[in-house]
Amino acid sequence: MKISRLETFVIGDGPDIDPDQGGVEPLACLRIHTDDGLSGLAEVFRVPPGVVQATVGGVGTHFGTLLVGQEITHPERLWQHMWDALMHTNRRGWEIIILGALDVAIWDIYGQMMKRPVWELLGGIQRGPFQTPAGAPVVVTPYCTLVSDVWGGEKMFMQQVGRADKLAALGYKAFKIEPMMSSPRDVVELARRFRKALGGKPTLMVDFGYLFNDVPTAARVCRELEEFDIYFFETPFPVDSFGPYAELAGRTSIPLAAGEHGVTQWEFLDMMDRGRISVVQPYMTTCGGLTEAKRIVELARARGALVCPGNWSTQILGAASVHLAAYSPITPFIEFAPAEVFDSPLRRELQNAGFPVRDGVIEIPTRPGIGYELPVEIVKRFGM
Numbered sequence: 182m183k184i185s186r187l188e189t190f191v192i193g194d195g196p197d198i199d200p201d202q203g204g205v206e207p208l209a210c211l212r213i214h215t216d217d218g219l220s221g222l223a224e225v226f227r228v229p230p231g232v233v234q235a236t237v238g239g240v241g242t243h244f245g246t247l248l249v250g251q252e253i254t255h256p257e258r259l260w261q262h263m264w265d266a267l268m269h270t271n272r273r274g275w276e277i278i279i280l281g282a283l284d285v286a287i288w289d290i291y292g293q294m295m296k297r298p299v300w301e302l303l304g305g306i307q308r309g310p311f312q313t314p315a316g317a318p319v320v321v322t323p324y325c326t327l328v329s330d331v332w333g334g335e336k337m338f339m340q341q342v343g344r345a346d347k348l349a350a351l352g353y354k355a356f357k358i359e360p361m362m363s364s365p366r367d368v369v370e371l372a373r374r375f376r377k378a379l380g381g382k383p384t385l386m387v388d389f390g391y392l393f394n395d396v397p398t399a400a401r402v403c404r405e406l407e408e409f410d411i412y413f414f415e416t417p418f419p420v421d422s423f424g425p426y427a428e429l430a431g432r433t434s435i436p437l438a439a440g441e442h443g444v445t446q447w448e449f450l451d452m453m454d455r456g457r458i459s460v461v462q463p464y465m466t467t468c469g470g471l472t473e474a475k476r477i478v479e480l481a482r483a484r485g486a487l488v489c490p491g492n493w494s495t496q497i498l499g500a501a502s503v504h505l506a507a508y509s510p511i512t513p514f515i516e517f518a519p520a521e522v523f524d525s526p527l528r529r530e531l532q533n534a535g536f537p538v539r540d541g542v543i544e545i546p547t548r549p550g551i552g553y554e555l556p557v558e559i560v561k562r563f564g565m
């Protein structure tokens with residue numbers, strides 16, 4: 182079975198969407214086709230669609246040259262084939278994100294070819310009795326990322342806590358509040374309001390969106406947050422500031438999380454070893470694909486860290502996170518941007534087409550490949 186053709190298309194809620202409000206801005210997707218009629222799907226979050234269209238497509242494009250005509254074998258071989266060819270170009274950034282999306286689509290095809298779901302080919306379900314209580318069902322648990330239309334103050338508290346309340350009533354079990362562009366006082370107040378409204382049971386994460394640049398303030402906020410039982414504390418400092426991350430890790434009992442922009446296993450190594458970040462959050466495409474994500478799981482496992490895949494995009498990408506989480510022994514949660522609380526028709530349609538969340542959990546998928554079927558009407562209606 183050989184790769185016969187690469188295809189790209191763009192979907193979105195509209196041309197001028199602010200993704201911070203939950204809408205889907207123009208999003209490039211790609212499909213890999215084989216000569217005997219199989220195809221694999223992936224989205225390419227955070228890469229300008231024009232870049233994807235110019236580099237993935239006909240035989241003569243950057244990635245077309247590398248992939249068209251290649252035999253479908255274990256995805257790791259094709260990953261290495263692309264990586265080796267890019268050694269003298271940029272090895273990071275858009276090029277690796279696109280490589281990562283192609284890798285996800287190749288895994289999708291490989292699973293269909295082997296007639297197995299991808300998680301099984303990644304290594305099967307490896308949870309032991311130390312990770313999963315005896316008798317507990319083996320499922321994937323999403324945590325809901327909450328944003329608000331405004332940052333700071335009463336309106337932010339009401340919107341984010343209101344959204345959490347609505348989602349908890351639907352069965353969701355874990356939530357990440359985002360007091361971004363807010364004062365340290367607002368950060369603590371939002372966590373207080375959340376616990377007051379929802380009680381002690383739901384898991385609560387806090388994302389600072391790179392809010393701080395000084396360790397003492399972040400350490401003080403952590404100290405004040407500790408009484409609210411915070412599962413992790415995400416990105417207090419700028420992306421590459423590993424020194425401050427490491428210093429803060431020594432001053433708080435709350436685990437530090439980062440990695441949404443992390444590209445390749447090498448950046449995750451630095452995050453864990455230099456930054457003492459103990460919850461890494463690779464996007465299944467951005468990090469370099471499922472092939473690279475599996476390597477990140479191995480690195481994190483040896484370091485006593487957790488891998489909680491990030492996804493502030495749609496459930497096309499989310500489907501790949503589900504397979505990683507099904508296999509990974511160190512992934513208690515995946516990120517999920519729930520369509521129920523955002524005004525985005527496309528987000529809703531893509532979620533409805535994906536793996537259902539019932540009583541706050543996602544069943545282990547059984548279809549061969551990734552198993553996300555993108556309805557043709559969605560592409561027609563939201564095509565850009």
Ligand SMILES: [Mg+2]
Pocket residue numbers: 388390415416441
């Ligand atoms: Mg974040």
